[in-house]
Amino acid sequence: SRKAAGGHSCSTRRATMVFSVLKNLGYSTQKQVVIKSWSLSLLYYSIVAVVLAYVIGFSIVLKKGYQASTSAVGSVAIKVKGISVQDDPGNSSSSSGRALPFKRQVFDATDLTTYDSSGVFIATNLMHTDQARGTCLGTYHSEYCDGPEGEANSCVEGYLSRTGMQTGACKPSSTEAGKHRCEVVGWCPGEPEEDEINPLGNVGNFTLFLRTNVKFPGISDARGRTPEVSNANGTEPTLGWNLFTLNDILKMGAIKYEDIQSTGADIVMNIYFDCDLDMGVDQCGPRIPFEVMRLDTPDSELSAGYNVRYLSPVTTRPLPQPDCTFDEGGDSRTVAKAFGPRIRVQITGRGRRWDLMMLTTTLGAGLALLGVATLVVDLLLLYVLPLRASYTDLKFQVYGAGDEDEMGGGCDGLMAAAPRVREDTLEDAATPLLGGGSRTH
Numbered sequence: 001s002r003k004a005a006g007g008h009s010c011s012t013r014r015a016t017m018v019f020s021v022l023k024n025l026g027y028s029t030q031k032q033v034v035i036k037s038w039s040l041s042l043l044y045y046s047i048v049a050v051v052l053a054y055v056i057g058f059s060i061v062l063k064k065g066y067q068a069s070t071s072a073v074g075s076v077a078i079k080v081k082g083i084s085v086q087d088d089p090g091n092s093s094s095s096s097g098r099a100l101p102f103k104r105q106v107f108d109a110t111d112l113t114t115y116d117s118s119g120v121f122i123a124t125n126l127m128h129t130d131q132a133r134g135t136c137l138g139t140y141h142s143e144y145c146d147g148p149e150g151e152a153n154s155c156v157e158g159y160l161s162r163t164g165m166q167t168g169a170c171k172p173s174s175t176e177a178g179k180h181r182c183e184v185v186g187w188c189p190g191e192p193e194e195d196e197i198n199p200l201g202n203v204g205n206f207t208l209f210l211r212t213n214v215k216f217p218g219i220s221d222a223r224g225r226t227p228e229v230s231n232a233n234g235t236e237p238t239l240g241w242n243l244f245t246l247n248d249i250l251k252m253g254a255i256k257y258e259d260i261q262s263t264g265a266d267i268v269m270n271i272y273f274d275c276d277l278d279m280g281v282d283q284c285g286p287r288i289p290f291e292v293m294r295l296d297t298p299d300s301e302l303s304a305g306y307n308v309r310y311l312s313p314v315t316t317r318p319l320p321q322p323d324c325t326f327d328e329g330g331d332s333r334t335v336a337k338a339f340g341p342r343i344r345v346q347i348t349g350r351g352r353r354w355d356l357m358m359l360t361t362t363l364g365a366g367l368a369l370l371g372v373a374t375l376v377v378d379l380l381l382l383y384v385l386p387l388r389a390s391y392t393d394l395k396f397q398v399y400g401a402g403d404e405d406e407m408g409g410g411c412d413g414l415m416a417a418a419p420r421v422r423e424d425t426l427e428d429a430a431t432p433l434l435g436g437g438s439r440t441h
Contacts, residue, residue: 026398031395031396031397033391033394033395035381035391040377040380040381043376043377043380044373044374044376044377045373047372047373047376048370048373051366051369051370051372051373052370054366054369055362055363055366055367055369056366059362059366060359060362060363060366064276064352065358065359065362065366066354066355066358066359066362067276067278067352067353067354067355067358068219068352068353068354068355068357068358069350069351069352070216070217070218070219070350070351071216071348071349071350072214072215072216072273072275072347072348072349072350072351073214073215073216073217073347074212074213074214074215074229074273074347075212075213075347076210076211076212076271076345076346076347077210077211078115078119078120078208078209078210078211078345079208079209079211080109080113080120080122080206080207080208080209081109081206081207081209082108082109082202082203082205082206082207083106083107083108083109083202084106084107084108084112084200084201084202084203084206085104085105085106085107085200085201085202086104086105086107086126086198086199086200086201087104087105087198107126107200109122109206111123112126112200112203112338112340114308114310118344118345118346119269119342119343119344119345120208120342120343120345121306121308121338121340121341121342121343122203122206122246122340122341122343123200123203123338123339123340124199124200124203124204124257124260124261124262124264124339124340124341125197125198125199125200125261125262125263125264125338125339125340126198126200126336126337126338126339127192127195127196127198127336127337128312128334128335128336128337129189129190129191129192129334129335130318130319130332130333130334131187131188131189131318131332131333131334131335132187132188132317132318132326132327132330132331132332132333133186133187133188133326133327133330133331133332134185134188134324134325134326134327134330135167135183135184135185135188135324135325136163136164136183136184136186136188136189136190136321136323136324136325137171137173137181137182137183137184137323137324138161138162138163138164138166138181138182138183138184138190139162139163139181139189139190139191139192139193140161140162140163140190140193141193142161142162143161143162143163143166143181143182143184144179144180144181144182145170145180145181145182146170146179146180154170154182155167155168155169155170155182155183156168161182161184162190163184163186163187163190163191164184164185164186164187164188164190165184165185165186166182166183166184167182167183167184167185168183169182169183170182170183171183171323173323174322174323175322175323181323187333187335188321188324188325188326189321189323189324191335191337195337195339197262199261199262203246203261203340204245204246204247204250204257205245205246205247206245206246207237207243207244207245208243208244208245208246208249208343209237209242209243210231210242210243210244210271210345211230211231211242212229212230212231212242212271212286212347213228213229213230214228214229214230214273214284214347214349215227215228215229216275216277216350216351219277219351219353221277227275227277227281227284227351228281229273229275229281229284229285231285240288241288246341249267249269249290249292249343250267250292250341252269252289252290252291252292253267253269253291253292253293253294255267255292255294259298260305260340260341262305262339263298263304263305263306263307263339264305264306264307264339264340264341264342265294265296265298265305265306265340265341265342266294266295266296266305266306266341266342266344267292267293267294267295267341267342267343267344268292268293268295268343268344268345268346269290269291269292269343269344269345269346270290270291270292270293270346270347270348271286271287271290271345271346271347271348271349272286272287272290272291272347272348272349273285273286273287273347273348273349273350273351274287274349274350274352275349275350275351275352276352277351277352277353278352278353278354284351286349287349305339306339306340306341306342307337307338307339307340308337308338308342309335309336309337309338310336310338311333311334311335311336312333312334312336316332317332318332378395381395382395
């Protein structure tokens with residue numbers, strides 16, 4: 001009997017909980033309260049006007065919210081032309097040991113440019129070393145074999161140092177009085193440890209022809225073709241359009257040619273397209289000036305600027321050099337170390353065209369902002385104005401479970417309850433919410 005009583009008690013509690021939950025369930029419906037107030041009306045319609053101006057004037061007209069856009073995809077082909085000269089002493093001495101005079105050496109763009117898939121390198125400072133296989137003294141600081149205290153020979157036979165493979169001999173240098181260096185076997189003479197500054201002339205006036213080809217995938221014209229923009233057809237090299245000097249490009253990034261002439265620089269140039277294809281492909285072009293930015297750190301102590309090395313094969317052996325013995329019949333070469341701007345070129349941008357779906361999306365998102373006007377006015381009435389309690393009673397009304405009995409008779413019950421609701425509303429509205437000429441109904 002206790003178990004039966006306990007089970008009956010649990011069932012009663014569960015039934016009570018279910019009834020309580022059902023009793024507190026509610027359905028919300030809209031209730032409209034009209035407030036005759038010129039100040040609130042002015043605030044409401046002012047906010048509506050601002051929202052409409054934003055949607056139509058800014059989002060649709062100014063920002064062209066009726067157009068669909070896609071990213072630009074393209075490539076750039078670069079051609080560099082120009083002539084440069086450099087004062088070059090050649091080898092420092094002749095076979096008789098007599099110093100050779102300086103001479104003017106002429107270079108063209110082919111000598112000074114290196115192309116790759118992402119851009120071009122242009123040499124503005126060039127140092128070269130004529131070499132042949134043989135035996136010579138090392139040229140780097142680590143290949144000194146006499147310390148400040150005159151310690152013993154530090155050269156190790158077979159050790160690979162910066163210049164070549166050491167023979168184990170420590171020999172005096174004929175160009176540095178009182179200094180000894182390790183003898184090495186390799187390409188002789190070795191490159192100097194310190195960079196030489198011997199800038200090339202006229203490189204700033206080299207011209208760069210930029211041939212661009214850009215497409216806008218995802219957008220089609222009336223014939224179903226993808227719009228394509230190129231400056232290669234129907235045009236000719238024109239300064240300021242598709243032809244620029246190196247000085248012009250550097251100025252776009254506020255870079256002085258004199259600052260990079262000796263050490264070089266790592267530079268990125270972005271060609272940006274923003275094309276309104278509704279105006280026609282002929283009206284599409286890059287934004288000039290281009291976006292030019294220097295990537296390297298000019299004041300870096302470890303590695304400033306930009307430089308490359310390359311080999312130039314030669315058929316003649318270098319003139320005799322101090323502290324060098326060349327192999328008979330050995331190979332020869334010229335090592336060039338070039339400093340200059342490394343220009344990486346990239347294409348970015350977008351193409352835009354009329355799209356009905358984009359227009360409806362922009363309109364829908366903008367018109368949804370009209371709810372801000374109602375929100376602002378309601379916040380003032382509910383939480384700011386002095387008679388906010390009266391407006392709250394007018395705006396929100398709750399029918400409890402007891403009221404359902406009155407409305408349970410269908411339309412007759414609802415009509416019976418309606419006069420009471422209206423009467424309450426009018427009674428609350430007897431006191432104006434805003435004072436003066438404001439009233440509710």
